[in-house]
Amino acid sequence: MNALLQRVYFGLVGLFLVLPIIVVAGVSVNAKQDLAFPPKGFSLGWYGEIFANPEWRNALVASITLAALSAALALLIALPLAWFLWRRHAPWANVFQLLGIAPFTLPPVITALGLLTFWATTGFYGQPATAVISHAIFFVTLPLVTLSLGFSSIDRSLVEAAATMGADDRTVFRTVVLPLILPYLISGYAFAFVLSLNEYIVAYMTIGFTMETLPIKIFNALRYGYTPTMASVTILFVAIAATIFGLVARFGDLPKLLGAMSSRD
Protein backbone atom coordinates (compact mmCIF):
# COMPACT_ATOMS: atom_id res chain seq x y z
CA MET A 1 0.00 0.00 0.00
CA ASN A 2 2.71 2.48 0.98
CA ALA A 3 4.97 1.27 -1.80
CA LEU A 4 2.05 1.87 -4.18
CA LEU A 5 1.44 5.35 -2.78
CA GLN A 6 5.11 6.16 -3.23
CA ARG A 7 5.01 4.94 -6.85
CA VAL A 8 1.98 7.09 -7.56
CA TYR A 9 3.62 10.15 -6.02
CA PHE A 10 6.87 9.63 -7.94
CA GLY A 11 4.80 9.05 -11.06
CA LEU A 12 2.91 12.31 -10.64
CA VAL A 13 6.07 14.35 -10.05
CA GLY A 14 7.71 12.61 -13.00
CA LEU A 15 4.68 13.32 -15.20
CA PHE A 16 4.75 17.00 -14.23
CA LEU A 17 8.43 17.17 -15.18
CA VAL A 18 8.16 15.39 -18.54
CA LEU A 19 4.72 16.54 -19.73
CA PRO A 20 5.91 19.80 -21.32
CA ILE A 21 8.82 17.97 -22.90
CA ILE A 22 6.54 15.29 -24.37
CA VAL A 23 4.23 17.91 -25.87
CA VAL A 24 7.15 19.86 -27.33
CA ALA A 25 8.64 16.63 -28.71
CA GLY A 26 5.26 15.90 -30.33
CA VAL A 27 5.01 19.40 -31.78
CA SER A 28 8.57 19.15 -33.14
CA VAL A 29 7.68 16.32 -35.52
CA ASN A 30 4.68 17.99 -37.18
CA ALA A 31 4.85 17.56 -40.93
CA LYS A 32 3.83 21.16 -41.66
CA GLN A 33 4.41 24.42 -39.83
CA ASP A 34 1.58 23.69 -37.38
CA LEU A 35 1.52 24.13 -33.66
CA ALA A 36 -0.46 20.94 -33.19
CA PHE A 37 -0.52 18.12 -30.69
CA PRO A 38 -0.96 15.25 -31.29
CA PRO A 39 1.25 15.97 -34.34
CA LYS A 40 -0.27 16.03 -37.81
CA GLY A 41 1.93 13.78 -39.88
CA PHE A 42 5.51 12.96 -39.06
CA SER A 43 8.72 14.67 -40.10
CA LEU A 44 12.19 15.06 -38.69
CA GLY A 45 12.75 18.01 -41.00
CA TRP A 46 12.61 20.55 -38.20
CA TYR A 47 15.68 18.96 -36.64
CA GLY A 48 17.51 19.34 -39.93
CA GLU A 49 16.35 22.95 -40.03
CA ILE A 50 18.52 23.75 -36.96
CA PHE A 51 21.60 23.01 -39.04
CA ALA A 52 20.31 23.93 -42.49
CA ASN A 53 18.91 27.37 -41.66
CA PRO A 54 21.87 29.75 -41.29
CA GLU A 55 20.13 31.84 -38.59
CA TRP A 56 19.56 28.86 -36.29
CA ARG A 57 22.93 27.35 -37.13
CA ASN A 58 24.75 30.59 -36.29
CA ALA A 59 22.87 30.85 -33.01
CA LEU A 60 23.78 27.25 -32.17
CA VAL A 61 27.45 27.83 -32.99
CA ALA A 62 27.46 31.09 -30.97
CA SER A 63 25.89 29.35 -27.97
CA ILE A 64 28.28 26.40 -28.00
CA THR A 65 31.33 28.64 -28.48
CA LEU A 66 30.19 30.91 -25.66
CA ALA A 67 29.51 27.97 -23.33
CA ALA A 68 32.82 26.24 -24.09
CA LEU A 69 34.92 29.38 -23.63
CA SER A 70 33.12 30.81 -20.60
CA ALA A 71 33.15 27.46 -18.76
CA ALA A 72 36.89 27.21 -19.42
CA LEU A 73 37.47 30.73 -18.12
CA ALA A 74 35.31 29.98 -15.07
CA LEU A 75 37.52 26.97 -14.39
CA LEU A 76 40.67 29.09 -14.74
CA ILE A 77 39.31 31.44 -12.11
CA ALA A 78 38.01 28.75 -9.78
CA LEU A 79 40.95 26.32 -9.80
CA PRO A 80 43.72 28.57 -8.40
CA LEU A 81 41.28 30.09 -5.92
CA ALA A 82 40.05 26.73 -4.62
CA TRP A 83 43.62 25.42 -4.51
CA PHE A 84 44.85 28.44 -2.57
CA LEU A 85 42.03 28.20 -0.04
CA TRP A 86 42.80 24.53 0.48
CA ARG A 87 46.60 24.85 0.60
CA ARG A 88 46.96 28.05 2.63
CA HIS A 89 45.58 29.22 5.89
CA ALA A 90 44.39 32.73 5.02
CA PRO A 91 40.94 33.45 6.45
CA TRP A 92 40.59 36.83 4.72
CA ALA A 93 40.93 35.08 1.34
CA ASN A 94 37.50 33.55 1.95
CA VAL A 95 36.15 36.90 0.81
CA PHE A 96 36.94 35.79 -2.74
CA GLN A 97 35.04 32.54 -2.22
CA LEU A 98 32.07 34.70 -1.22
CA LEU A 99 32.55 36.94 -4.27
CA GLY A 100 32.61 33.85 -6.46
CA ILE A 101 29.29 32.62 -5.08
CA ALA A 102 27.48 35.96 -4.94
CA PRO A 103 26.67 36.45 -8.67
CA PHE A 104 24.92 33.09 -8.77
CA THR A 105 22.97 33.61 -5.53
CA LEU A 106 21.56 37.02 -6.37
CA PRO A 107 18.66 37.28 -8.83
CA PRO A 108 20.36 37.02 -12.27
CA VAL A 109 18.94 40.32 -13.48
CA ILE A 110 21.18 42.10 -10.97
CA THR A 111 24.42 40.58 -12.25
CA ALA A 112 23.18 41.18 -15.79
CA LEU A 113 22.44 44.85 -15.15
CA GLY A 114 25.72 45.37 -13.29
CA LEU A 115 27.63 43.96 -16.24
CA LEU A 116 25.56 45.97 -18.72
CA THR A 117 26.38 49.26 -16.95
CA PHE A 118 30.01 48.20 -16.70
CA TRP A 119 30.42 47.30 -20.40
CA ALA A 120 28.48 50.38 -21.46
CA THR A 121 30.61 52.65 -19.30
CA THR A 122 33.91 51.13 -20.44
CA GLY A 123 32.85 51.19 -24.08
CA PHE A 124 33.07 47.46 -24.80
CA TYR A 125 29.30 47.00 -24.95
CA GLY A 126 28.20 44.48 -27.57
CA GLN A 127 31.53 42.79 -28.20
CA PRO A 128 31.43 38.96 -28.13
CA ALA A 129 34.28 38.71 -25.61
CA THR A 130 32.20 40.58 -23.03
CA ALA A 131 29.66 37.75 -23.01
CA VAL A 132 32.40 35.17 -22.39
CA ILE A 133 33.76 37.10 -19.41
CA SER A 134 30.26 37.85 -18.11
CA HIS A 135 29.21 34.20 -18.24
CA ALA A 136 32.49 33.08 -16.67
CA ILE A 137 31.89 35.41 -13.71
CA PHE A 138 28.22 34.46 -13.50
CA PHE A 139 28.92 30.73 -13.45
CA VAL A 140 32.25 30.62 -11.59
CA THR A 141 30.23 29.44 -8.56
CA LEU A 142 29.74 25.99 -10.06
CA PRO A 143 33.38 24.89 -10.56
CA LEU A 144 34.24 26.70 -7.32
CA VAL A 145 31.76 24.60 -5.36
CA THR A 146 32.66 21.29 -7.00
CA LEU A 147 36.40 21.99 -6.64
CA SER A 148 36.09 22.99 -2.99
CA LEU A 149 34.30 19.70 -2.45
CA GLY A 150 37.02 17.88 -4.37
CA PHE A 151 39.85 19.46 -2.40
CA SER A 152 38.16 18.79 0.93
CA SER A 153 37.89 15.10 0.06
CA ILE A 154 41.65 14.75 -0.54
CA ASP A 155 43.40 12.78 2.18
CA ARG A 156 46.07 15.20 3.39
CA SER A 157 48.41 12.39 4.44
CA LEU A 158 48.84 11.50 0.74
CA VAL A 159 50.05 15.01 0.03
CA GLU A 160 52.21 14.93 3.14
CA ALA A 161 53.84 11.69 2.01
CA ALA A 162 54.65 13.20 -1.38
CA ALA A 163 56.12 16.28 0.28
CA THR A 164 58.22 14.17 2.65
CA MET A 165 59.66 12.34 -0.35
CA GLY A 166 60.88 15.69 -1.59
CA ALA A 167 58.18 16.77 -4.02
CA ASP A 168 57.65 20.51 -4.24
CA ASP A 169 54.23 22.16 -4.52
CA ARG A 170 54.29 22.02 -8.29
CA THR A 171 55.11 18.30 -8.42
CA VAL A 172 52.59 17.48 -5.71
CA PHE A 173 49.91 19.36 -7.64
CA ARG A 174 50.70 17.63 -10.92
CA THR A 175 51.13 14.07 -9.63
CA VAL A 176 48.83 13.83 -6.60
CA VAL A 177 46.30 16.63 -6.41
CA LEU A 178 45.35 16.99 -10.06
CA PRO A 179 44.47 13.30 -10.64
CA LEU A 180 42.38 13.31 -7.45
CA ILE A 181 40.35 16.40 -8.32
CA LEU A 182 40.00 15.68 -12.03
CA PRO A 183 36.42 14.35 -11.69
CA TYR A 184 35.44 17.52 -9.83
CA LEU A 185 37.19 19.65 -12.44
CA ILE A 186 35.28 17.95 -15.24
CA SER A 187 31.91 18.08 -13.51
CA GLY A 188 32.45 21.76 -12.64
CA TYR A 189 33.13 22.43 -16.32
CA ALA A 190 30.09 20.38 -17.34
CA PHE A 191 27.72 22.26 -15.00
CA ALA A 192 29.01 25.64 -16.15
CA PHE A 193 28.84 24.59 -19.81
CA VAL A 194 25.24 23.39 -19.71
CA LEU A 195 24.01 26.40 -17.73
CA SER A 196 25.83 28.85 -19.98
CA LEU A 197 24.26 27.16 -23.01
CA ASN A 198 20.81 27.87 -21.57
CA GLU A 199 21.44 31.28 -20.07
CA TYR A 200 19.37 34.16 -21.39
CA ILE A 201 19.39 37.41 -19.43
CA VAL A 202 23.15 37.98 -18.99
CA ALA A 203 23.80 37.10 -22.64
CA TYR A 204 20.91 39.31 -23.72
CA MET A 205 22.08 42.32 -21.73
CA THR A 206 25.69 42.02 -22.90
CA ILE A 207 25.49 41.00 -26.57
CA GLY A 208 21.74 40.87 -27.20
CA PHE A 209 21.78 43.57 -29.86
CA THR A 210 24.79 42.37 -31.81
CA MET A 211 24.60 38.56 -31.66
CA GLU A 212 22.06 35.84 -31.06
CA THR A 213 22.66 32.85 -28.82
CA LEU A 214 20.09 30.09 -29.04
CA PRO A 215 17.98 31.18 -26.03
CA ILE A 216 17.95 34.75 -27.42
CA LYS A 217 17.04 33.40 -30.87
CA ILE A 218 14.18 31.33 -29.43
CA PHE A 219 12.82 34.31 -27.50
CA ASN A 220 13.03 36.63 -30.49
CA ALA A 221 11.36 34.01 -32.68
CA LEU A 222 8.67 33.53 -30.04
CA ARG A 223 7.71 37.20 -30.31
CA TYR A 224 7.07 37.01 -34.03
CA GLY A 225 5.00 33.87 -33.87
CA TYR A 226 5.73 30.23 -33.94
CA THR A 227 8.08 28.00 -35.88
CA PRO A 228 8.55 24.29 -35.14
CA THR A 229 12.33 24.78 -35.10
CA MET A 230 11.89 26.18 -31.58
CA ALA A 231 10.46 22.83 -30.56
CA SER A 232 13.24 20.80 -32.16
CA VAL A 233 15.91 23.06 -30.61
CA THR A 234 14.25 22.62 -27.21
CA ILE A 235 14.41 18.85 -27.54
CA LEU A 236 18.03 19.09 -28.68
CA PHE A 237 18.86 21.09 -25.55
CA VAL A 238 17.07 18.65 -23.24
CA ALA A 239 19.03 15.83 -24.88
CA ILE A 240 22.35 17.67 -24.48
CA ALA A 241 21.69 18.39 -20.78
CA ALA A 242 20.55 14.84 -20.05
CA THR A 243 23.57 13.37 -21.87
CA ILE A 244 26.08 15.58 -20.08
CA PHE A 245 24.60 15.03 -16.61
CA GLY A 246 24.26 11.32 -17.41
CA LEU A 247 27.98 11.22 -18.20
CA VAL A 248 28.81 13.10 -15.00
CA ALA A 249 26.74 10.54 -13.08
CA ARG A 250 28.37 7.65 -14.94
CA PHE A 251 31.96 8.73 -14.29
CA GLY A 252 31.54 10.67 -11.06
CA ASP A 253 29.64 10.44 -7.81
CA LEU A 254 26.57 12.56 -8.49
CA PRO A 255 24.92 12.19 -5.04
CA LYS A 256 28.19 13.27 -3.45
CA LEU A 257 28.60 16.19 -5.84
CA LEU A 258 25.13 17.37 -4.87
CA GLY A 259 26.03 17.37 -1.21
CA ALA A 260 25.08 13.92 0.05
CA MET A 261 28.22 13.14 2.00
CA SER A 262 27.28 9.62 3.02
CA SER A 263 27.45 7.54 -0.14
CA ARG A 264 25.48 4.44 0.65
CA ASP A 265 25.19 1.00 -1.03
Next chain:
Amino acid sequence: MRREAPQKLTDYAPLAFPAGMLIVFFVVPFATMIAVSFFRRDPAGFYSPDFVFDNYARFLSLFFGKVLGFSLFLAVAVAICCVVIALPFTYLLSRTKRRTQVLWLVALLSVLSLSEVIIGFAWSTLFSRTAGITNLLVMLGIMSEPIALNPSFGAVLTAMVYQALPYTVLVLYPALVRLDPTLTEAARTLGASPLKAFFTVVVPALRNTVVATLIMVFIFALGSYLLPQILGRPQHWTLSVLITDQAIYQSNMPFAAAMAVFLVLVTLGLVALTVYAGRKGEAA
Protein backbone atom coordinates in the same frame (compact mmCIF):
# COMPACT_ATOMS: atom_id res chain seq x y z
CA MET B 1 50.85 18.70 4.22
CA ARG B 2 49.34 21.01 6.76
CA ARG B 3 47.71 24.26 5.71
CA GLU B 4 50.19 27.02 6.36
CA ALA B 5 49.84 30.75 6.31
CA PRO B 6 51.41 32.31 3.22
CA GLN B 7 55.07 33.10 3.98
CA LYS B 8 56.37 34.96 0.97
CA LEU B 9 54.70 37.33 -1.42
CA THR B 10 54.96 34.70 -4.17
CA ASP B 11 52.74 32.42 -2.11
CA TYR B 12 49.91 34.74 -2.97
CA ALA B 13 50.57 34.40 -6.69
CA PRO B 14 47.79 31.83 -7.38
CA LEU B 15 45.28 34.26 -5.93
CA ALA B 16 46.20 37.06 -8.34
CA PHE B 17 44.19 35.98 -11.39
CA PRO B 18 40.96 34.86 -9.64
CA ALA B 19 40.97 37.86 -7.31
CA GLY B 20 41.67 40.27 -10.16
CA MET B 21 38.91 38.83 -12.35
CA LEU B 22 36.34 38.85 -9.55
CA ILE B 23 37.18 42.39 -8.53
CA VAL B 24 37.30 43.87 -12.02
CA PHE B 25 34.29 42.03 -13.44
CA PHE B 26 32.05 41.64 -10.42
CA VAL B 27 32.88 44.18 -7.70
CA VAL B 28 33.51 47.06 -10.10
CA PRO B 29 30.34 46.46 -12.20
CA PHE B 30 28.35 46.15 -9.02
CA ALA B 31 29.77 49.43 -7.70
CA THR B 32 29.13 51.06 -11.09
CA MET B 33 25.52 49.98 -10.90
CA ILE B 34 25.12 51.48 -7.43
CA ALA B 35 26.71 54.71 -8.63
CA VAL B 36 24.45 54.85 -11.69
CA SER B 37 21.39 54.46 -9.47
CA PHE B 38 22.15 57.98 -8.16
CA PHE B 39 22.80 59.42 -11.62
CA ARG B 40 20.41 61.47 -13.66
CA ARG B 41 18.85 60.05 -16.77
CA ASP B 42 20.12 61.57 -19.99
CA PRO B 43 17.47 61.25 -22.72
CA ALA B 44 20.14 61.58 -25.43
CA GLY B 45 22.52 58.92 -24.17
CA PHE B 46 22.61 56.58 -21.21
CA TYR B 47 22.97 58.83 -18.15
CA SER B 48 24.92 61.77 -16.77
CA PRO B 49 26.82 61.69 -13.48
CA ASP B 50 25.00 63.34 -10.61
CA PHE B 51 23.88 62.60 -7.10
CA VAL B 52 20.10 62.53 -6.87
CA PHE B 53 17.60 60.39 -5.03
CA ASP B 54 14.94 60.80 -7.74
CA ASN B 55 15.31 57.23 -8.92
CA TYR B 56 14.62 55.91 -5.46
CA ALA B 57 11.83 58.39 -4.89
CA ARG B 58 9.99 56.89 -7.88
CA PHE B 59 9.47 53.74 -5.79
CA LEU B 60 6.91 55.55 -3.72
CA SER B 61 4.28 55.30 -6.44
CA LEU B 62 1.21 53.12 -6.39
CA PHE B 63 2.30 51.39 -9.59
CA PHE B 64 5.64 50.41 -8.17
CA GLY B 65 4.07 49.30 -4.90
CA LYS B 66 1.72 47.02 -6.83
CA VAL B 67 4.55 45.46 -8.84
CA LEU B 68 6.64 44.90 -5.73
CA GLY B 69 3.68 43.46 -3.87
CA PHE B 70 2.86 41.12 -6.73
CA SER B 71 6.52 40.00 -7.11
CA LEU B 72 6.74 39.13 -3.42
CA PHE B 73 3.35 37.41 -3.44
CA LEU B 74 4.23 35.34 -6.51
CA ALA B 75 7.61 34.31 -5.09
CA VAL B 76 5.99 33.29 -1.78
CA ALA B 77 3.36 31.25 -3.61
CA VAL B 78 6.02 29.49 -5.70
CA ALA B 79 8.18 28.78 -2.65
CA ILE B 80 5.29 27.27 -0.68
CA CYS B 81 4.05 25.12 -3.59
CA CYS B 82 7.57 23.85 -4.27
CA VAL B 83 8.39 22.95 -0.69
CA VAL B 84 5.02 21.24 -0.15
CA ILE B 85 5.58 19.08 -3.24
CA ALA B 86 9.33 18.59 -2.85
CA LEU B 87 9.62 17.75 0.85
CA PRO B 88 7.80 14.38 0.78
CA PHE B 89 9.29 13.65 -2.63
CA THR B 90 12.89 14.30 -1.57
CA TYR B 91 12.35 12.37 1.67
CA LEU B 92 11.15 9.32 -0.24
CA LEU B 93 13.91 9.76 -2.85
CA SER B 94 16.63 9.82 -0.20
CA ARG B 95 15.40 6.42 1.01
CA THR B 96 15.50 4.71 -2.39
CA LYS B 97 18.29 2.70 -4.00
CA ARG B 98 21.34 4.63 -5.14
CA ARG B 99 20.62 3.82 -8.79
CA THR B 100 17.11 5.26 -8.57
CA GLN B 101 18.48 8.35 -6.86
CA VAL B 102 21.08 8.94 -9.58
CA LEU B 103 18.47 8.59 -12.34
CA TRP B 104 16.18 11.14 -10.68
CA LEU B 105 19.08 13.48 -10.02
CA VAL B 106 20.06 13.43 -13.70
CA ALA B 107 16.46 14.17 -14.68
CA LEU B 108 16.13 16.98 -12.12
CA LEU B 109 19.42 18.57 -13.18
CA SER B 110 18.37 18.41 -16.83
CA VAL B 111 15.11 20.23 -16.11
CA LEU B 112 16.85 22.68 -13.79
CA SER B 113 19.39 23.66 -16.43
CA LEU B 114 16.70 24.33 -19.04
CA SER B 115 16.58 27.89 -20.24
CA GLU B 116 13.70 29.99 -18.96
CA VAL B 117 12.92 30.70 -22.61
CA ILE B 118 12.55 26.98 -23.25
CA ILE B 119 10.40 26.39 -20.16
CA GLY B 120 8.21 29.33 -21.15
CA PHE B 121 7.86 28.06 -24.69
CA ALA B 122 7.10 24.50 -23.53
CA TRP B 123 4.37 25.59 -21.13
CA SER B 124 2.88 28.08 -23.57
CA THR B 125 2.57 25.15 -25.98
CA LEU B 126 1.05 22.97 -23.28
CA PHE B 127 -1.45 25.71 -22.43
CA SER B 128 -2.23 26.62 -26.04
CA ARG B 129 -5.53 25.94 -27.72
CA THR B 130 -4.15 24.02 -30.70
CA ALA B 131 -1.50 21.82 -29.07
CA GLY B 132 -2.40 22.06 -25.42
CA ILE B 133 -3.49 19.82 -22.63
CA THR B 134 -7.15 20.68 -23.20
CA ASN B 135 -6.96 18.66 -26.43
CA LEU B 136 -6.31 15.60 -24.29
CA LEU B 137 -9.31 16.40 -22.12
CA VAL B 138 -11.45 16.77 -25.23
CA MET B 139 -10.23 13.39 -26.47
CA LEU B 140 -11.17 11.87 -23.12
CA GLY B 141 -14.58 13.48 -23.37
CA ILE B 142 -14.18 15.67 -20.29
CA MET B 143 -14.34 18.93 -22.23
CA SER B 144 -16.31 19.79 -25.32
CA GLU B 145 -13.71 21.93 -27.08
CA PRO B 146 -10.08 22.93 -26.49
CA ILE B 147 -9.37 26.32 -24.92
CA ALA B 148 -6.25 28.42 -24.32
CA LEU B 149 -5.14 28.47 -20.67
CA ASN B 150 -2.69 31.35 -21.01
CA PRO B 151 -2.03 34.18 -20.45
CA SER B 152 -3.15 33.79 -16.86
CA PHE B 153 -1.87 33.82 -13.32
CA GLY B 154 -2.23 30.05 -13.10
CA ALA B 155 -0.01 29.60 -16.14
CA VAL B 156 2.72 31.81 -14.67
CA LEU B 157 2.53 30.02 -11.31
CA THR B 158 2.62 26.52 -12.86
CA ALA B 159 5.62 27.28 -15.03
CA MET B 160 7.49 28.92 -12.16
CA VAL B 161 6.83 25.92 -9.91
CA TYR B 162 8.11 23.75 -12.76
CA GLN B 163 11.26 25.83 -12.95
CA ALA B 164 11.86 25.94 -9.19
CA LEU B 165 10.85 22.40 -8.21
CA PRO B 166 14.12 20.68 -9.25
CA TYR B 167 16.02 23.44 -7.44
CA THR B 168 13.95 22.84 -4.28
CA VAL B 169 14.60 19.09 -4.40
CA LEU B 170 18.34 19.64 -4.83
CA VAL B 171 18.45 22.12 -1.93
CA LEU B 172 16.59 19.70 0.36
CA TYR B 173 18.44 16.61 -0.81
CA PRO B 174 21.68 16.86 1.26
CA ALA B 175 19.80 17.51 4.50
CA LEU B 176 17.40 14.64 3.92
CA VAL B 177 20.11 12.15 2.94
CA ARG B 178 21.92 12.93 6.17
CA LEU B 179 18.76 12.64 8.27
CA ASP B 180 19.22 9.82 10.73
CA PRO B 181 16.95 6.96 9.56
CA THR B 182 16.73 5.58 13.12
CA LEU B 183 14.54 8.58 14.00
CA THR B 184 11.66 7.39 11.85
CA GLU B 185 12.37 3.76 12.66
CA ALA B 186 11.91 4.53 16.35
CA ALA B 187 8.62 6.27 15.61
CA ARG B 188 7.48 3.32 13.50
CA THR B 189 8.45 0.82 16.23
CA LEU B 190 6.38 2.80 18.67
CA GLY B 191 3.37 2.35 16.41
CA ALA B 192 3.22 5.52 14.29
CA SER B 193 2.03 5.16 10.71
CA PRO B 194 4.56 6.21 8.04
CA LEU B 195 2.57 9.39 7.37
CA LYS B 196 2.37 10.21 11.05
CA ALA B 197 6.07 9.49 11.48
CA PHE B 198 6.81 11.83 8.56
CA PHE B 199 4.78 14.70 9.95
CA THR B 200 5.62 14.28 13.63
CA VAL B 201 9.30 13.30 13.36
CA VAL B 202 10.80 14.23 9.99
CA VAL B 203 9.15 17.62 9.49
CA PRO B 204 9.92 18.97 13.01
CA ALA B 205 13.49 17.67 12.82
CA LEU B 206 13.91 19.58 9.57
CA ARG B 207 12.14 22.75 10.61
CA ASN B 208 15.15 24.99 10.07
CA THR B 209 16.06 23.30 6.80
CA VAL B 210 12.52 23.88 5.59
CA VAL B 211 12.65 27.56 6.54
CA ALA B 212 16.02 28.00 4.84
CA THR B 213 14.75 26.20 1.72
CA LEU B 214 11.62 28.35 1.58
CA ILE B 215 13.79 31.47 1.59
CA MET B 216 16.18 30.13 -1.03
CA VAL B 217 13.35 29.15 -3.37
CA PHE B 218 11.77 32.53 -2.73
CA ILE B 219 14.96 34.29 -3.91
CA PHE B 220 15.18 31.93 -6.89
CA ALA B 221 11.59 32.75 -7.86
CA LEU B 222 12.21 36.47 -7.39
CA GLY B 223 14.76 36.21 -10.21
CA SER B 224 12.27 34.91 -12.77
CA TYR B 225 11.88 37.45 -15.56
CA LEU B 226 10.80 35.64 -18.74
CA LEU B 227 7.98 33.39 -17.55
CA PRO B 228 5.76 36.29 -16.40
CA GLN B 229 6.32 37.91 -19.81
CA ILE B 230 5.65 34.82 -21.90
CA LEU B 231 2.76 33.33 -19.90
CA GLY B 232 1.23 36.28 -18.06
CA ARG B 233 -0.48 39.58 -18.67
CA PRO B 234 1.24 42.91 -17.92
CA GLN B 235 -0.29 42.91 -14.43
CA HIS B 236 1.65 39.68 -13.77
CA TRP B 237 5.00 41.31 -14.45
CA THR B 238 7.55 41.13 -11.66
CA LEU B 239 10.29 43.45 -10.48
CA SER B 240 12.86 41.55 -12.58
CA VAL B 241 10.77 42.14 -15.72
CA LEU B 242 10.42 45.81 -14.88
CA ILE B 243 14.17 46.20 -14.37
CA THR B 244 14.89 44.65 -17.78
CA ASP B 245 12.17 46.76 -19.35
CA GLN B 246 13.53 50.01 -17.91
CA ALA B 247 17.13 49.18 -18.78
CA ILE B 248 16.63 47.95 -22.34
CA TYR B 249 13.41 49.37 -23.75
CA GLN B 250 12.97 52.62 -21.81
CA SER B 251 16.78 53.24 -21.73
CA ASN B 252 16.37 54.50 -18.19
CA MET B 253 19.48 52.96 -16.67
CA PRO B 254 19.47 55.01 -13.44
CA PHE B 255 15.94 53.89 -12.54
CA ALA B 256 16.69 50.27 -13.50
CA ALA B 257 19.84 50.40 -11.37
CA ALA B 258 17.94 51.82 -8.41
CA MET B 259 15.41 49.01 -8.64
CA ALA B 260 18.21 46.47 -8.89
CA VAL B 261 19.92 47.89 -5.82
CA PHE B 262 16.62 47.63 -3.99
CA LEU B 263 16.24 44.01 -5.12
CA VAL B 264 19.77 43.28 -3.85
CA LEU B 265 18.90 44.71 -0.45
CA VAL B 266 15.76 42.57 -0.23
CA THR B 267 17.75 39.50 -1.28
CA LEU B 268 20.63 40.16 1.10
CA GLY B 269 18.20 40.62 3.95
CA LEU B 270 16.71 37.24 3.14
CA VAL B 271 20.12 35.57 2.82
CA ALA B 272 21.01 36.91 6.26
CA LEU B 273 17.76 35.42 7.52
CA THR B 274 18.68 32.06 5.93
CA VAL B 275 22.07 32.05 7.59
CA TYR B 276 20.43 32.94 10.88
CA ALA B 277 17.91 30.10 10.49
CA GLY B 278 20.80 27.75 9.68
CA ARG B 279 22.78 28.82 12.75
CA LYS B 280 19.82 28.25 14.99
CA GLY B 281 19.43 24.83 13.38
CA GLU B 282 22.98 23.88 14.27
CA ALA B 283 22.58 25.06 17.83
CA ALA B 284 19.38 23.12 18.35
